[in-house]
Amino acid sequence: MSKGERTKTKSQSAREKIKAQQAEARAREKRRRVVAYTTASVVAVAAVGLGVWYAASISRSEEAGAALAPVTVQPDGSVVMANAGVAAPVVDIYEDFQCPACKELERVSGPTFKNLAAEGKAKVVFHPITIFSQEPTKSNSVRAGSAARCIADGKQWMAFHDLLYKNQPPESEVGFTADQLKQWGKDAGVTDPGFDACVTSNKNADVQLAYSKKVSEEQKLDHTPTVKLNGTEIDNPVLFSPSQLRDEITKAAK
């Protein structure tokens, strides 16, 4: 082996060594990038997941208990749901059967109102009004409100009320037709033989509109749902968070 050859081998192995080091450095760098990329992705996905979970958890509805507090339809068409002797705190619910936010309130916090009343922790008063002034929403709302006024029995009224929200028509279409309302009345257990005629003739339309006007002016309502606790409006973030709503109302009971 000549000297020249040895030098060549030496420099060759040195070059290979450098090459290997470079490859290792590249691999290290690649690993670092993968770790950085993965970490960032995981954190981002976790943040979204946490946010969704939080939104879902603050709006989580209570389970409606089996028992309903006694429900009484008042002469003016408002409806009281309270155990005997419970006069405070008063929770006034001003809502429109056609209003989507009212439907959302019923979905999210409806069971809480029912439970609180059944537990004797509140006197809940429903005021179904017509807040819409444009068609087709106005007539939809009036037909539904008028039909609810055809029911004198509290328990049937509450079942009908729940069915109306469950079957609320879109705001762009004519809905709450007489036929539908009669069917839902039957489903709600209405037995009054005069119910169908009362619904078909839209008999209580004027009363519904007059009541809506009167209540809206007295209570200075500009949106539904408006819920007042002993006369003070409950803000939306509390209203649409069942656990906070329960706290607020039970606090007022003390």
Add this chain to the structure above:
Amino acid sequence: MAASLALPRATTAIPWVTTVARLVLGGVLVAAGALKIGNPADSVVAVKAYQLLPEPVAVAVGYALPILEIVVGVLLIVGLLTRVAAVIAGLLMFAFVFGIAWAWANGLRIDCGCFGGGGQLGVGQEPTYLLDILRDFGLVLLGVWTVRFPPGRFALDGALGIGGDTGDDDEGDDR
């Protein structure tokens, strides 16, 4: 820097354009999400007002949209996972364009609910569909640009060397 001698100025400008696109798109998303996140119920009602999605899906979208907008917006602003974030942002904006066009075509009278609020319009209020669509379509284009030329200057992707065309050269993108 010597990548293209033919159009040196255009080549230097591209990453800066991306940065601007990222900031605008990300800023809009963060603002839109932040205005909605405090009240999931409003968000759900706004989604339902489009009458486009079945009830359970609309509820899920109502809950998820605000936080998704904020996270994707923040990623775009800091330039992290730029390309993926821009794809999601672009798709979101495209979905909004579609939704608003749907509402318009179906004769709904709603507020787009883009920045909170939403739902049926009151008397005397007119929908602003065209404006909403043009704005969101412009944002789609910013998303497309960012997907094509990520991550731009001042991007964490560049600093970390992850993702994006310019992330691979060793220029020090955040300078």
